[in-house]
Structures are given as structure tokens and as C-alpha cells.
Amino acid sequence: MSRTANAAVPGLLRAALLLLLLVTSCRHAAGAPVANELRCQCLQTLQRINPKLIQSVKVTVPGASCDQTEVVATLKNGQAVCLNPEAPPVKKIIEKMLNKDSSN
Template identity: 70%
Template sequence: MALASSAATSCTPRLLRAALLLLLLVTAGRHATGAPVVSELRCQCLQTVQGIHLKNIESVKVTPPGPHCGQTEVIATLKNGQEACLNPAAPMVKRIIEKMLKK
């Protein structure tokens, strides 16, 4: 019986240290600021369109190049709920972004 008790007490400090380390990592992750959270590890836009009429656009999300994708991505959410990838170099898209930023 003494042997079982000794084994349980030697594991307890290890478990406590592991639990404390896990708690610290979770807490540090929640308080980290300035680092963008990447939901996808690849480009979301494989094909783009040159433009969509502004009246059909609900919102626009611009994602700069980063480790997930080497190009700027412009994703327009349409009023019907669909998403469309826009060509960020197209003059029409640049005007759409300017107008959306002014709103």
C-alpha cells in the first residue's frame, strides 16, 4: 500500500506543473495582441472578377499579403450572401474600395 501511495505523490507534482504550463500558454494566447489570426493557411481567391456593381455589395474585406498568401485579396460579400473575389489591381475595384472606405 505504501508503494502505491508513493507513486501517486511523485506524479502529482508533474501533473501540477503540466497543468500550470497549459494554463499559462492558454492565458498568454488570449492576451497576445498585434498578431493577426489567420483562419486559412492558403489563398482564398483562386479566380477573381474585374468588378461588381457597387449597389450589389454589402461589404468588402481586404486581406494584405502574408504567410498564408503572397497576394492581396479583396473579397466582396454581396447582398444576396454570396462572396466574390475581386481583382485588387482593377481600376473598378480600387474605386469600390475607396467608396466603401468613405462609408
Template identity: 65%
Template sequence: MARTATAAAAPRAPGFLRAALLLLLLVAACRQAAEENVVTELRCQCLETMKGIHPRYIQSVKVTSPGPHCDRTEVIATLKNGQKVCLNPESPLVKKILDKLLNNEKWN
């Protein structure tokens, strides 16, 4: 009889391992989902850019340097109405806006 009990217990071990593996994958997926809020997207966010926008409409500016997520510098301006727009970092107006921000100057 001991042989029957051992034989019956053997098929359950892979089921237990499957359940443990699924639980481990679920925990890893939940942890990754929680970390996604901290990590930015791993692709370029700006598909199209504007040459500029009047500084009085800009609330804040975020500059993202090139990296593994995107091979170019991205300048994303958040407007006072909440809209986000991508600006061309090579545009003279955008360079002037960024220069004023870096020097903490007021808009004219």
C-alpha cells in the same frame, strides 16, 4: 513475490504513458480545432477574380493583406444575396469601390 509484482507492474507503465500521451494529443487536437474558427485559412482564398461588380449588389468587402498564408492582396466581396466573390484588387473599378468605402461615401 515482491519481485513478481514489480515485474508485472513494469509492463503497465508504458501503457499508462501511452494513454496519457493520447489524452494529451486529444486535448491539443480539440484546442486546435476550437482555434481554427478564429484563425483564417493558411492559403489564398481567391483562385479566380472578377474585374468588378456593380456596387449596389455589394453588402460588405473584406481586404486581406499579403502574409504567410498568401503572397497577394485579396478582396472578397459579400453580396446582398450572401454569395462571396473575389475581386481583382488591381482593377480600376475595385479601387474605386475600396476608395469609396474608405471615405464612407454612398454609392451612386
């Protein structure tokens, strides 16, 4: 190879790497994971809790911000905990809360 050809290779390689980085970063930004867009509150849930500790319960149905049903109980001490909406004890708590609200 001549000197001109040897000098062009590093420049060409640098340009190719830059182009590859640009294409990769643009592709990554366009195909960002959906999980980053979701705003689910409950990453971990409890299977049961003593109902006497609960002050209120909020049930959030699946929607645009989170694709799962979430049950957040606010305890009498102010702490918020997530409950598993599929657990039988949690279903009973929700049912009792709904019945209590409908009777008022």
C-alpha cells in the same frame, strides 16, 4: 556467372530500388511545394461588379498564409466573390467603402 551471383543480383536490384524509393519519397516530402502551404482564397477574380450588389468588402493584405492582396466582397444575397485588387473599378469600390467607414 555462378548460381550464387545470379541469385544475388535480383536481391541486390530489389534493395537498390527500395533505397531509391525511400530517398525519393523523403526528398519529395522535405521539398514539398510552397503552393500547398499557401491558403489564398481567391483563385479567380472579377474585374468589376455592380457596387449596389455589395454588402461588405474585406481586404486581406499579403502575409504568411497568402502572398497576394485579396479582395472578397460579400454580396447582399450572401454570396462571396473575389475581386481583382488591381482593377480600376475595384479600386474605386474599395476607396468608397473606406471613405464610408471613415465618415462614420
